[in-house]
Amino acid sequence: MARKPRIVIALGGNALGKTLPEQMIAAKTTSKAIADLVEEGYQVVISHGNGPQVGMINNAMAALSRENPNQPNTPLSVCVAMSQAYIGYDLQNALREELRNRKIMDPKVVTMVTQIEVDADDPAFDHPTKPIGHFMTEEQARHAEQAYGYVMMEDAGRGWRRAVASPMPKRIVEMNAIRALVEAEQIVIACGGGGIPVTMKGNHLTGASAVIDKDHCSALLAKELEAEFLIILTAVDQVAINYGRPDVRWLSRLTCQQAREYIAQGHFAPGSMLPKVEAAVSFAESGSGRTALITRLERAREGILGLTGTRICR
Numbered sequence: 562m563a564r565k566p567r568i569v570i571a572l573g574g575n576a577l578g579k580t581l582p583e584q585m586i587a588a589k590t591t592s593k594a595i596a597d598l599v600e601e602g603y604q605v606v607i608s609h610g611n612g613p614q615v616g617m618i619n620n621a622m623a624a625l626s627r628e629n630p631n632q633p634n635t636p637l638s639v640c641v642a643m644s645q646a647y648i649g650y651d652l653q654n655a656l657r658e659e660l661r662n663r664k665i666m667d668p669k670v671v672t673m674v675t676q677i678e679v680d681a682d683d684p685a686f687d688h689p690t691k692p693i694g695h696f697m698t699e700e701q702a703r704h705a706e707q708a709y710g711y712v713m714m715e716d717a718g719r720g721w722r723r724a725v726a727s728p729m730p731k732r733i734v735e736m737n738a739i740r741a742l743v744e745a746e747q748i749v750i751a752c753g754g755g756g757i758p759v760t761m762k763g764n765h766l767t768g769a770s771a772v773i774d775k776d777h778c779s780a781l782l783a784k785e786l787e788a789e790f791l792i793i794l795t796a797v798d799q800v801a802i803n804y805g806r807p808d809v810r811w812l813s814r815l816t817c818q819q820a821r822e823y824i825a826q827g828h829f830a831p832g833s834m835l836p837k838v839e840a841a842v843s844f845a846e847s848g849s850g851r852t853a854l855i856t857r858l859e860r861a862r863e864g865i866l867g868l869t870g871t872r873i874c875r
């Protein structure tokens with residue numbers, strides 16, 4: 562029997578909320594969008610971001626080590642691992658429930674703790690660009706710089722946040738396990754928070770102080786799984802050029818060539834839309850019959866039916 566067409570779904574910040582209670586509610590809406598694609602006959606694999614969550618965990622662990630000198634600070638890589646587990650926990654339960662509500666009575670949903678090998682010499686380690694955690698005033702940001710040695714950045718006019726390194730993902734360490742589960746028709750949640758960044762020396766993997774971009778990591782996962790679709794679900798219906806200007810133009814289709822031209826012209830904001838378009842291009846041009854789609858979380862079904870979203874093809 563021919564296999565079902567495969568979709569890797571990359572979930573953005575709006576799919577998870579910013580606090581624990583918000584996440585439980587958001588996971589229900591997100592599960593509806595995912596279940597829609599399952600019902601359309603696709604085999605889905607899910608990845609997700611973790612910006613607010615990994616920042617929250619990191620702050621909590623830092624507070625613990627300030628209170629108790631016997632508790633050394635928790636490495637960022639471990640914070641990413643913690644975020645994978647508790648986000649996966651909420652998502653896999655919410656999705657399980659949603660599928661059962663739709664009379665899919667034995668849903669097979671599983672979360673894989675996933676490590677991603679990065680290059681120890683990646684120049685990204687010297688230039689933190691990835692905003693994590695909560696928003697602060699400039700005054701609070703200056704305090705965080707002095708008190709905790711954090712690098713702080715202004716995030717797209719929305720306030721100040723901690724910035725961490727975001728190296729490019731090179732290899733998914735648990736890829737064989739993920740593939741085996743996908744081939745056994747499990748719905749796998751993998752590469753959460755961009756994956757746990759590790760560097761390899763001989764047989765030893767060391768956690769790196771970084772947070773990988775989930776859009777780039779999802780493109781790598783989709784290529785490895787030879788997926789037909791990479792769907793990046795975010796907070797806007799479509800990708801635009803001249804975004805935020807009166808002459809804004811929303812795009813339904815883009816070739817990789819056109820997308821690269823728009824990237825060069827600076828149409829996509831770094832840290833938000835740019836990594837999505839880059840990931841979409843990287844996946845779409847990696848093989849024939851591969852399509853990337855960027856659309857709003859709640860409109861995933863309409864997106865796959867070609868009724869909304871921005872499609873990026875070779």
Ligand code: ADP
Nearest residue numbers: 573574795796800801804828829830832833834
């Ligand atoms: P996510 O959490 O899903 O990764 P981000 O906030 O990182 O979401 O990126 C999506 C946001 O990118 C949109 O909500 C929009 O505000 C912004 N954005 C920046 N440039 C563009 C553009 N050219 N077209 C559409 N959205 C854009």
Ligand code: MG
Nearest residue numbers: 573610832833
């Ligand atoms: Mg993002």
